Each structure stands twice: as structure tokens, then as C-alpha cells.
Amino acid sequence: MDQSKEQRILNSVSYNAIKGDAESVLDCIDKYCSQKEWAMNVGDEKGLILDKIVKEADPTVALELGTYCGYSAVRIARLLKPSAHLFSIEFNAEFVPIAKEIIEIAGLEDKVTILEGHAQDIIPQLKTKYNVDTLDFVFLDHWKDRYAPDTILLEQYGLLRKGSILLADNIGFPGAPDFLKHVRNNEHYECTHYPSHLEYMKAPDAMEKAVYLG
Numbered sequence: 520m521d522q523s524k525e526q527r528i529l530n531s532v533s534y535n536a537i538k539g540d541a542e543s544v545l546d547c548i549d550k551y552c553s554q555k556e557w558a559m560n561v562g563d564e565k566g567l568i569l570d571k572i573v574k575e576a577d578p579t580v581a582l583e584l585g586t587y588c589g590y591s592a593v594r595i596a597r598l599l600k601p602s603a604h605l606f607s608i609e610f611n612a613e614f615v616p617i618a619k620e621i622i623e624i625a626g627l628e629d630k631v632t633i634l635e636g637h638a639q640d641i642i643p644q645l646k647t648k649y650n651v652d653t654l655d656f657v658f659l660d661h662w663k664d665r666y667a668p669d670t671i672l673l674e675q676y677g678l679l680r681k682g683s684i685l686l687a688d689n690i691g692f693p694g695a696p697d698f699l700k701h702v703r704n705n706e707h708y709e710c711t712h713y714p715s716h717l718e719y720m721k722a723p724d725a726m727e728k729a730v731y732l733g
């Protein structure tokens with residue numbers, strides 16, 4: 520059976536990236552996906568916004584919803600301080616081993632734990648099973664209609680604290696209207712909008728930062 524696009528991305532990283540060099544892994548994926556096959560990584564342009572917010576948050580415990588091939592997990596983990604850790608949730612069993620391999624090529628396997636399953640099933644386990652207290656940073660990049668219900672889950676399970684930073688991809692396209700409705704005009708959140716473009720395309724997209732105020 521011929522390989523999947525995600526497998527071909529891994530092949531390209533495995534062949535072209537410098538082992539242990541996270542930047543070269545990101546550059547390799549961005550090059551492949553802009554020149555050969557489009558893929559739904561956050562990409563280089565929105566990646567700079569992600570970098571900025573992660574540096575601002577300087578998280579000890581970070582969570583990502585929607586690992587896909589691990590591009591944003593590498594992007595986030597490469598900026599984490601030594602004691603910090605990223606949990607990344609992915610439910611597609613085909614993508615999990617590919618993401619693990621890409622994260623390992625970047626030399627970041629000790630900073631990232633991929634949790635296989637649906638976010639809505641794993642979020643309730645973070646405190647009990649994964650010993651998480653509260654989350655300092657959350658990157659939302661999974662099914663766009665899950666951003667709002669899973670944000671509410673994070674609130675309900677006491678995983679957010681005063682100052683927790685949520686950053687959501689694809690606010691422009693495919694769009695996450697329920698999420699915007701939940702965080703904007705909500706006294707518990709302070710929101711900032713970051714216009715950008717869809718990964719590797721000219722089409723407009725955007726990210727939204729929502730700081731939890733407690």
C-alpha cells in the first residue's frame with residue numbers, strides 16, 4: 520500500500536533534517552509542505568506568532584490539542600526551559616508514531632509526551648493520571664468545533680489558573696466561531712487577535728490569544 524502524505528513528510532525529515540536540530544526539522548517540514556505537498560501544520564508564518572506567545576508564557580506545563588505530525592510540538596518544545604514539559608493530545612493512531620519520530624529527530628523526546636486519544640477523554644485525566652496541577656499554556660489546533668467545549672472542560676477540571684494563556688489556531692479559516700463567542704465578551708478572559716495567513720497559502724487566517732483571568 521503506498522505511503523501516506525504524513526509518512527512522506529517523515530521520510531523527508533528523516534532524510535534531510537540534522538538530527539537533534541529542531542530548527543532544521545521545522546525548516547524541512549515547511550520546505551516540503553510549501554513546495555511538495557500542503558499539510559495542516561501551523562507553518563512558518565503563524566509559527567512566529569506561536570513562538571512569541573510561548574516565549575511570553577514561558578510555561579512550565581504546556582498542553583497542545585491536535586499533534587498531527589508534531590510540527591507545533593517541536594515548535595513549542597524547542598522554546599521550553601529545562602524543567603518544563605509539553606503534553607500533546609492526538610486521536611489519529613496513524614499520526615501518533617509519525618509525530619513521535621519527528622519529535623525524536625528534533626531531539627525533543629524528553630520534553631514532549633504524546634497522549635493518544637480524544638482531548639475530551641484525556642483532559643479529565645490530566646490531574647489524576649498525568650499529575651498535572653494547572654496548565655500555563657494551551658495551544659488549540661484540533662477539530663475547530665471542539666475548541667469551545669474542550670476549553671470549558673479545562674475550566675471545569677480546574678486546569679486553568681489566573682494567567683493561563685490559551686492560543687487558538689485557525690480562527691480565520693476553517694474558523695472557530697463558538698470558541699470566539701466563548702472567550703470574547705467573557706469577563707474571565709482577556710483576548711487578543713493576531714491576523715495572519717493559512718499555512719503555506721495566501722488565504723487569510725488568524726490566531727486568538729485568550730488569557731484566563733480566574
Ligand SMILES: C[C@H](C[C@H]1O[C@@H](n2cnc3c(N)ncnc32)[C@H](O)[C@@H]1O)NC(=O)c1cc(-c2ccc(F)cc2)cc(O)c1O
Nearest residue numbers: 559585587608609610611636637638660661662665689693
Ligand atoms: C484537526 C486537525 C489537527 C489534528 O487534530 C486531531 N484531532 C482532531 N480532533 C481531536 C480530538 N478531539 N482529540 C485529539 N486530536 C484531535 C486530528 O487527528 C488532526 O491530526 N487540524 C485541522 O483539521 C486543520 C485544518 C486546516 C485546513 C485549512 C484549509 C483547508 F482547506 C482544509 C483544512 C488548517 C489547519 O491549520 C488545521 O489545524
Ligand SMILES: [Mg+2]
Nearest residue numbers: 561660688689
Ligand atoms: Mg491548525
